[in-house]
Amino acid sequence: MTTTQKRIRVLHQQLYPESNSLNQIQHNQTLARMSNRKEAVRVVVTGAAGQISYSLLPLIANGAMFGPDQDVILHLLEVEFVLPALQGVVMELEDGSYPLLKDIVATSDANVAFKDADFAILVGAFPRKDGMERADLLSKNAGIFKVQGQALDKVAKKSVKVLVVGNPANTNCLLAQHFAPSIPKENFTALTRLDHNRAKGQVAKKLGVSVRDVHNVIIWGNHSSTQYPDTTVGHVVVNGEKKSIRDAVNDNKYLEGDFISTVQKRGAAIIAARKFSSAMSAANAIVDHIRDWVLGTPEGEYVSMAVPSDGSYDIPEGVIYSYPVTCKNGKYTIVQGLTVSEFSRGKMVATYEELADEKKAALEQLQ
Structure with a gap:
């Protein structure tokens, strides 16, 4: 701030002392919001390097999902051979400088990803390919959602809320629920x-x-x-x-x-x-x-x-x-x-x- 700017600021404070009170009130309100900040929630996103997640993760990080006063910790799960691409996503999240994004965990280990999870968004699933029978698709996804359901059951919070996105979403959700018997059934939902x-x-x-x-x-x-x-x-x-x-x-x-x-x-x-x-x-x-x-x-x-x-x-x-x-x-x-x-x-x-x-x-x- 230049000398002239400082003089103008002092003169303004002398002429309009009520504005100083307003600034102090706003400052106190900011401090109050900071002191009342909620504990960060842990949000798992599977298939985290995929197209849906690429659109989803910034929305979570900027408060669109939980509101402007809720810090988040993102747990990003991908298969091992996709981890290099996932690191690129992590770098972009870091470069986004999201005030609500407290931390990022990127991993290919389901037990690490689902540890203490508050929310689990299961985006990743085996995609249906040309010529694939529905039974084959279900077979591929049964293995994926068995592993993820077991990890949820083992390490996630029992209050975890689960949303299955990967198709066939309703049945994949049923599979995840089946393999997580200690979590209330009503905590499992699919995206419609x-x-x-x-x-x-x-x-x-x-x-x-x-x-x-x-x-x-x-x-x-x-x-x-x-x-x-x-x-x-x-x-x-x-x-x-x-x-x-x-x-x-x-x-x-x-x-x-x-x-x-x-x-x-x-x-x-x-x-x-x-x-x-x-x-x-x-x-x-x-x-x-x-x-x-x-x-x-x-x-x-x-x-x-x-x-x-x-x-x-x-x-x-x-x-x-x-x-x-x-x-x-x-x-x-x-x-x-x-x-x-x-x-x-x-x-x-x-x-x-x-x-x-x-x-x-x-x-x-x-x-």
Whole structure:
């Protein structure tokens, strides 16, 4: 600071002493926030050098997932031959200079990665290749999620919240849960928030409104082409007026036809156009899922999460099924009492049957 700048600052303090008080108050508030800073949470991300993680990790580090006052320690897990690429990701995180990022652990050892984990985001999975049968895909992933489930059971906190992203996400989640019996079953979830967001986006596009004006669409069932995007109970605000989505769109043929198939096949359409699978939108959906689970959903708003079925809506227990939920105080609750039409029931049962078949095939691989 130059001599002239110092003189101007002294003169300003003499003329406007109240501003000094304001500065002191702001300084005290900053100190209070620092002293009340929460203990850092440990967040595991598997497949940490992959495309989804490359979009996801900066969002976690800058507070999008847990809020602006929550420090994080990232535990990054990759297979050994990818560790050099993972080190590049670590360097970029360091260069990002994120104030909330307290530390980074990069490893190929699941027991190191899951040690004392508060959250586990299981992104990495064996991808389906051309000509591969679904049973072969399930077999490959059964081994991965067996190891990760066992590591969670052995070294993670018993309160750990798990989100499975790697496909087939619902069944991979079931496998991880199976091999972590000491962790509450309800702590295992799979990602259908991406499908939920896609459904909202399609409704908003159809009506020419913002996605913030579209509420309470539902994804039932599996994160696959059998999922059922349901608009029968949702609503939308158009020109300040609240309407049901059905009334606003006024085209049931579209909502029960092209709308459903567009959401179901959106991932494949992105691969065809981009030559890579969804990454940016998947990362955003992961943040949405965890943020709402931890910080809660707005009053009257529900979102889609694949969770252990408890028999709600006559879906048998024993699968990970996407339901409409609300979240509060770190827990989710399946929304009850919604009217299910005959059309909806058929779609909901079909996607359950696929999950039951996947479960049977996956568990056979482990015999």
